[in-house]
Structure formats: C-alpha cells, structure tokens
Amino acid sequence: MPDVFINYRTGDGHQAAATIEEALSARFGKERIYYASKSIPPGTPFDGHLIHGVRRSGVLLALIGPGWxxxxxxxxxxDWVRREIQEAFLCDIRVIPVLxxxxxxxxxxxDLPAPLRKLADCQSLRYDHQNKEYDLKQIGDTxxxxxxxxxxxxxxASTEQPSSASNHNTTGDVYGASVQGSTVNGDVSAVREAHGPVHIGPSNVRMGDGGNYFQGGNAGGIRQNFGRSRPEEDEEK
Incomplete structure (x- = not known):
C-alpha cells in the first residue's frame, strides 16, 4: 500500500518528480511511494489504477513547476493532474504543494479551477535542484x-542513532608520546614497551615511561615490567 502519491505534470516538474521519488523510495521503501511510471504494471488500465492509488495513499505531493x-x-x-488532486480532496487526503x-x-x-481552490490554503514545501540535499531531507522529514x-x-532515522558502544583502545609498541584525548567510556588496555611519556587517566595526571593510572578498586593487582633501565641522569634528578 503506497503512503505517498506523487502528482506531477510531464514537462513541468517531471524531472523533480523522478528525483523526489528516488529519494523517498530509498528512505522509506519503493512500495510506499506511488509514482505512475513505476507503479502501474504494463497492460494495466491507468485510469482506475491512478484513482485507486490516490485513495489508498496518506499524502499527495502536488508538484508545481513554473508553468503549472x-x-x-x-x-x-x-486533466489527470487536476483529477488526482481533486480526488485527494474528496477523500480527505492531505495535499502538500511542492513548489x-x-x-x-x-x-x-x-487562478485555480473551483475544485482545486483549497490548494491555495495548503502549506507548501519547496524543492530546488540547487539546494537538492537539504530540500529532499526536509520533504522526507515532513x-x-x-x-x-x-x-x-x-x-x-535508524542509521542516525548514536552508538552506545564503549571505546576500546589498544596501543602496541609506542616510540614517542601516547595521548588519549577526550572522554573514554569503557576499558583502556595496557601499553606495551613504551619508549617515551605515556598519558593515562585524567588530564592533570602525567605518568613517566610505562606508567599506569588506576582509579577505583583493583582486585587483581598490578604487574609492571620496564623493557629498559632509566638513564643515570634521570635517576639523579
């Protein structure tokens, strides 16, 4: 069952209609968008199919170009453009003009025929090919x-949900400074063979070579093994 019926006139908005249909079908599924050239099976009488499509939809998008x-x-x-809009009004289906x-x-x-004068009172959306990405998103969101x-x-919407997974950071052999920026939600694994400063934990904690920072309980103990001895000049300081 289609939820959106795309109403357009060939020669005045059909290119925009094709673009809008493609975007909405990709977002919601092609079976939910009625677009005459794709929705009417070959050999099917189009008149009855069009009227039936309007009656079953939840929204009719009336695409209005400069010459409409x-x-x-x-x-x-x-006129089929007129008949589809008129049928939507008769069936109390929401009509959205898309300029x-x-x-x-x-x-x-x-300027409208009497059966379509309600169209002038309907809040509209706009589609401009120069603002394509934004306008298509606005139409879809609406x-x-x-x-x-x-x-x-x-x-x-399903692809925009923020991920709740924890950050898992593993640092292998480090030659130079290793810095974890921002906030880490989750475990931070050990640093192996650090040959330079290592920054672990809050921003005001700075460890030396191979340092470990723990906050909270530690049930398993800490084992630390340095791969090289500290230079004598460091020990004198």
Missing amino acids: IGHEALQSDG IGRRTERPAKD LAKLVPELAAADRE
Missing part, C-alpha cells in the same frame, strides 16, 4: 512526521 498554473489542461475536467525552483509561487485561489507508517519505515 498557466497550463491550459488544468482548466479541463479530464519547484526558487521563484515558483503558491497558486492564488482565483512525511515521516505526518505518516506513522513512514516513521516506522524510516531508514535514515
């Missing part, structure tokens, strides 16, 4: 908030 309002077909009862480009304005009520089924299928 002036297209003469919009004044005809048989294509930076300069496209929302249609004025007086749909996920409005349609519970889309929120449940939102693949983008």
